[in-house]
Amino acid sequence: MKQRYLIGALALFGVAAPALAGGKCEVGRIAQLPVTMVGLRPIVHVQINGKDAAFTADSGAWYSMISPGSAAELGLKLVDLPPGYFNRGIGGDFAPKLTTVDRFTIAGVPVPRVEFLVGGSEVGSVGLLGQNVLALADTEFDLANGMIKLMRSRGCDKADLAYWAPAGSSYSLLKTEAMPAERPHIVGSITINGVKLRALFDTGASTSFLSLRAAERVGLKPDGPGVTPAGMSGGLGRHFVKTWIGPVASIKIGDEETRNTRLRFGGDDFADIDMLIGADFFLSHHVYWSNNLHKMYFTFNGGHVFDLSYLRNPGREEGSAAKAGDDEKADAAQGASAPTDAEGFSRRGAVRSMRGDIPGAFADYDQAIKLAPDNIEYLRQRAALHERVHQPLRAVEDIDRLLKIKPDDVDALMMRAGMRLRLDHKADVRSDVDAAAAAAPKPSDRRLTLAEFYEQMEDYPKAIAQYDLWIAAHPDDNRRSIALNGRCWARALGNIELDRALKDCNGALSGMPHNASFLDSRGLVRVRMGDYARAVVDYDESVKGGSNSAWTYFGRGIAKLRLGRKADGEADIAKAKSLQADIADEAKKRGLLP
DSSP: OOHHHHHHOEEEEEEEESOOOTTTEEEEEEEEEEEEETTTTTEEEEEETEEEEEEOOOTTOOSSSEEEHHHHTOOEEEEEEETTEEEEEETTTEEOOOEEEEEEETEEEEEEEEEEEOOSSSOSSSSSEEEEHHHEEEEEEGGGEEEEEEEESSSSSSSSSOSSTTTTTOOOOOOOOOTTTOOOOOEHHHHETTEEEEEEEOTTSHHHHHHHHHHTTTTOOTSTTTOEEEEEOOOSSSSSEEEEEEEEEEEETTTEEEEEEEEEESOBBBBOOOOEEEEEHHHEEEEEEETTTTEEEEEESSSBOOOOOOOOTTOOOSOOOTTTTTTHHHHHTTTOOOSSHHHHHHHHHHHHHHHHHHHHHHHHOOOOOOOOTTTTHHHHHHHHHHHHHEEEEEEEHHHHHHHHHTTTOOHHHHHHHHHHHHHTTTTHHHHHHHHHHHHTTTOOTTHHHHHHHHHHHOOOOHHHHHHHHHHHTTTTTTTTOOOOOHHHHHHHHHHHHHHHHHHHHHHHHSSSSOHHHHHHHHHHHHHTTTTTTHHHHHHHHHTTTTOHHHHHHHHHHHHHHHHOOOHHHHHHHHHHHHHHHTHHHHHOOOOOOO
16 A cells, blocks of 8 residues: 555644643554444445445554455455565465556545455455554554554654543553554564564454464473363464463553453464454553554553453343443443444444344444444344344344344345344245345355355255355355365265365365364265265264264265174164154255165
8 A cells, every 4th residue: 555645644733632741742643443343343334446345454464455355345456466476364375466556545535556465365345454553553452442543743752642641640651662664563572471472453353462482482282181172263364273261370461460361372373473452452442552652551450451351340141231322331431422423323333243242232232223223233133133142033024123224234144144044034045035136246245155045955056156156255264175075065965066075175175174063964975975985084083083973974874884894883873863853854865875
């Protein structure tokens, strides 16, 4: 991105805080970026060539990026970068391309000819708003109150830049490294269990994350005491990585020390970085990072820094009534002012929802919708919260209202289809899924979910067609193996194009070797092809890897019976029926008989 254009367009410098240090220090605001929390992702709404787009504010990305599928949806032209150029993210390296957006509108200001990298995995938004925007000057992160501010300070070498904190209150200070202008990351030294580590402050990482190598240095190992598996995590890289959560006695960041907490760790090493300090930290703190002074000032919002569950008020069930005044007291403690418009109520509702304050979130969404009844995003937020607290009928009411305003809203159609599928309204599911498939752009990331819908409806040709579109548009995505397995499974169930099905399963397993689910899929393909001995090998490895699916045992039972292993085969068939009573009927519908 050509920074001179953006800084010039946004240079609406005005005093945003009183002069500090006896009038010698001035702090001013260049631009204010409203942030909506979607889970633990800080979302900033912008426009690309006049089209609305949601970007994740990512202080860990040195340059702003657009996902390949979104670039295709937006019709952006891509150009190659020099050979050997690559980006590194959680899950490995990838080679991006470059695109130029003719008109990029941020904070209400249109900026011409803005460059973005294009590549990597989908990130749950159109792209990432990186440090070439967020680090134009100083940056103030106030995610708990739904705001990121681009700031400028003058004459503040010896001043306290935590200007929002009441006089006499404490704040913490961390010296950050002087980084090259082309990679303006926020990097500083921290200590965990007394071991000095190099940390990157990364709002794009939902939770703080310690590399496997660094974890070992501080005494954390996958088989260590108190350590539990935490599943697979992904980033921009092509692969998912295995993670664990384990106890640490002390984390010291600047002047602040957190004792007896738990951290996620695992996966690849992050080059010369030991740890990502994620959005969980930023939500627990109000942060001012001075780019020119190389200092980070922060105040604590309360509770446990790396575990937001404390904000859920243990003992209070989701959906129950909050104590009167609790929300106002919490906001006052964080220096928040009450919202005055629909957008403010929406942003605060998103933060409260993420923190588990369900009554407060509903109250805010209700007020946002009251002030702006035709805003589909507020209806979508409230519907998602109704779904989260197991109120599908009320969620459908909000989505029905949304679709009256925008009948071709793909996400709303898919949300309603999912809820109706759970309510077993199959005819309505079909109409919604067909409408969403017709409205979605061909390269859309939604194609992956649409494929899964068609698969559940046993329409395997349409499922395969959706997988085809998604796979073609997402060559480097870390879910590519999942999509290949999905297409393999759809072909296997439908007894369609078995040679291609086998190729898909092999491709899925090359990306995620020994995956029990993928081996189960390949086992079924081999049963269909009459390759019973190899099918048994796949099923054996799948069971060894933890599969307890009725399909695994039923397929292996068929293969063993075909090989003349009658007793073993019948035992597997019986096991399958004990796991799923109607498995024989389901298999018979698909032409699979013992």
